[in-house]
Amino acid sequence: MPKSIYEDIYKDLKQKIENNTFSYQELLPSENSLIQTYGCSRNTLRRAVGLLVNDGYVQTMQGKGVRNIYQPSEQTAFTIGEIETFKESSARNGQNAYTHVALFTELCINKKQAEITGFAENTIVYYIQRIHYLDDKPLIVNHNYFLKEAVPGLTKEIAGESIYEYLEKELHMTIVNSKRIMTVEKVTEIDEKYLQLNTNDYNCVAVVSSQTYNSDGVMFEYTQSRHRPDYFRFYDNAVRK
Amino acid sequence: MPKSIYEDIYKDLKQKIENNTFSYQELLPSENSLIQTYGCSRNTLRRAVGLLVNDGYVQTMQGKGVRNIYQPSEQTAFTIGEIETFKESSARNGQNAYTHVALFTELCINKKQAEITGFAENTIVYYIQRIHYLDDKPLIVNHNYFLKEAVPGLTKEIAGESIYEYLEKELHMTIVNSKRIMTVEKVTEIDEKYLQLNTNDYNCVAVVSSQTYNSDGVMFEYTQSRHRPDYFRFYDNAVRK
């Protein structure tokens, strides 16, 4: 069931680029010819191409054309860059994922936690500690705070599978956007315990803190993900306005 | 000299949001009323709003309206998230910046360097080592590789000021996009020397590797920025498609 035309065109072009239909630095067919092939309007096609620009796949040049600047990223243990779950991301990389739930409890946000998470004081949340394994190697320690009233019926069992799958399929919640901050922090005792880090080797972890909003505009999740530094990569493409 | 209407509207709305014209979680005026106030077409207005969505400033909800979800970020030593120079960024944060050029030389890319940088073997580049200070504190060690033929006339003196200012104002080059990868790496001898790091404290640095393209579609720069972990922050906003 196709949702929108521009999305279909975007996906089609994206796949063509990934399959090396166009070689690196080659110009794509012009807007007009793509309009012909897809039988759509100019705006619609431009919208699709705009998404590719954001992805860093192509570069548009006024008067010249659209240049393919896609280079397949070298194989890597773990990549981010969009909102995607651990399960999705590991499946995409063809690896074997497993999640261990170390803690599942309710919590009433205190003043200090309110400052960190962005939840109001005295809010009731589920606090979950999870460790994500990839090919039997512990890579990430996750500290999740979910607004209780926004995620009713969440259980430890669900947390062991995929929370987002539950939210989207069962609760029909739509995740819209996620603000993230990347930092580097000293290893804590918890990190050391679960990530099996030798502090003579690395004494830091890569930390991604995120606030996630649903389609009702409520921030329903604060998560701190603490990554093994040697398996952490964060891809990004910046476009100068 | 205003460039485009949608950009002006975007900047105006952005500023209004930053100045708390709308409170957190409040709905902005509807599209129709904004069209009236700006006297523009619907598409133009929607384009401006779309940029705010990408910035994580607002969230659009079909049938409801546009909600302000901007929260001013706590004061921080150094932030990235767009293409901006060290000079711009430090000025924005109201701090005193200084750049020391430790090395300025020409280099012929060998096989190993080709793999790292993405430049072809035997390419001639300028290789520059720079240390960025903020309020007399060394924060970043930069390893720049600039394609020589793309940046003629680059000197050590320019490198001490702002290379990008030179590229844009003197050479009239337009920087278009920049692919970046964030990782965490062990401290090297060079890092230790220049960043005055105590390895008992932190033995890692935050590394941002970037490939930058100009409007001719040439990758003219590869840079590896090695940041003091305690002053490093990377902001990002992901929008689910």
Added chain:
DNA sequence: GCCGATTTGTCCGTATGTATC
């Protein structure tokens, strides 16, 4: 639950401007 008004989302056609070749 239905209906109409409001609001955002998608799509189209067209006109004009600007950069490149």
Added chain:
DNA sequence: CGATACATACGGACAAATCGG
């Protein structure tokens, strides 16, 4: 200079989601 290609802007039409009566 003209042809080509992307960039901006406008106006209109219909769809989908929301909300209030």
